[in-house]
Amino acid sequence: MTDETGDNSREASPRKPRTRGPSPEKTAQTRSCLLNAALDEFVENGFAGAQMSRITERAGIAKGTAYRYFPTKAALFEGVVAEFMAPLISGIGPPEPRADESVGDFLRRSLIPVMTTIETSRRADVARLVLAEGRNFPFIVQAYRREAYDRTIDFVRAAARIAMERGELTDDRLLRHPQLIFAPLWLAMIETGILVPDAPVSGAELLAEQIDLIFPPRR
Known part of the structure; x- marks a missing residue:
C-alpha cells in the first residue's frame, strides 16, 4: 500500500506486551530449592557422580533455569x-x-x-x-x-x-x-x-x- 507521499511503508506490527520476571521472593525460593537439592545430590553421589539432571528433578525446575543461576556444577x-x-x-x-x-x-x-x-x-x-x-x-x-x-x-x-x-x-x-x-x-x-x-x-x-x-x- 502507498501513502499520500508515495513512500512505501509497512503497517506497524503491534508490540508484544512485556512479561514480568519472577518476583524476588520467587527467585529466592527457586534458588533455595536448587541449593538444597544440590546438597542432597552431592551427599548421596559425591561431586563427580552428581548430575545436574537429577538435581533439577529434585528441585522441580527446568535444567535451563538451574544454569541461569549457576553455569557449571562447580559453581x-x-x-x-x-x-x-x-x-x-x-x-x-x-x-x-x-x-x-x-x-x-x-x-x-x-x-x-x-x-x-x-x-x-x-x-x-x-x-x-x-x-x-x-x-x-x-x-x-x-x-x-x-x-x-x-x-x-x-x-x-x-x-x-x-x-x-x-x-x-x-x-x-x-x-x-x-x-x-x-x-x-x-x-x-x-x-x-x-x-x-x-x-x-x-x-x-x-x-x-x-x-x-x-x-x-x-x-
Missing part, C-alpha cells in the same frame, strides 16, 4: 557452600568480647548457639562432603576455606590474642593453634555422620567442654 557446589555456611559466619559475629566479659564466656556466647544447629542446618553435611571430596577436587576445599574455615580460625586467633593481652591465657598455645577450639567439633561430625551414626555425638557439647578446659568457668 553450584560453591553456591551450596556459601548458602549453608553464611549463617555460621553471620551468627558468630566479630571477635569483640564486652569489657565486663571474659574471653571464655564470649566464646561460649558466640560459638555454642550456632554450633548447636550444625547437624540440623546441614552445615555438618557440607563439612563431611569437603572431607570426602576435597582431595580429588581442590576447588571444593578452597571454597570451604574461603566461606567458613579460615574465617572461624581467624576468629578464634583474634579472641586468643585478646585473652593473652588481658592475662586470661598464660601461654600462646591457642594463639599458635586456634584449631584446638574446633577439634572436638570435627570429631563429633565424623562420629555422627560416618563412624557411629546410630549414636550421634553433640558437637556443641564437646565444643563447650573444650572451651571449659581452655578457659575454666569463673566460680
Whole structure:
C-alpha cells in the first residue's frame, strides 16, 4: 500500500506486551530449592557422580533455569557452600568480647548457639562432603576455606590474642593453634555422620567442654 507521499511503508506490527520476571521472593525460593537439592545430590553421589539432571528433578525446575543461576556444577557446589555456611559466619559475629566479659564466656556466647544447629542446618553435611571430596577436587576445599574455615580460625586467633593481652591465657598455645577450639567439633561430625551414626555425638557439647578446659568457668 502507498501513502499520500508515495513512500512505501509497512503497517506497524503491534508490540508484544512485556512479561514480568519472577518476583524476588520467587527467585529466592527457586534458588533455595536448587541449593538444597544440590546438597542432597552431592551427599548421596559425591561431586563427580552428581548430575545436574537429577538435581533439577529434585528441585522441580527446568535444567535451563538451574544454569541461569549457576553455569557449571562447580559453581553450584560453591553456591551450596556459601548458602549453608553464611549463617555460621553471620551468627558468630566479630571477635569483640564486652569489657565486663571474659574471653571464655564470649566464646561460649558466640560459638555454642550456632554450633548447636550444625547437624540440623546441614552445615555438618557440607563439612563431611569437603572431607570426602576435597582431595580429588581442590576447588571444593578452597571454597570451604574461603566461606567458613579460615574465617572461624581467624576468629578464634583474634579472641586468643585478646585473652593473652588481658592475662586470661598464660601461654600462646591457642594463639599458635586456634584449631584446638574446633577439634572436638570435627570429631563429633565424623562420629555422627560416618563412624557411629546410630549414636550421634553433640558437637556443641564437646565444643563447650573444650572451651571449659581452655578457659575454666569463673566460680
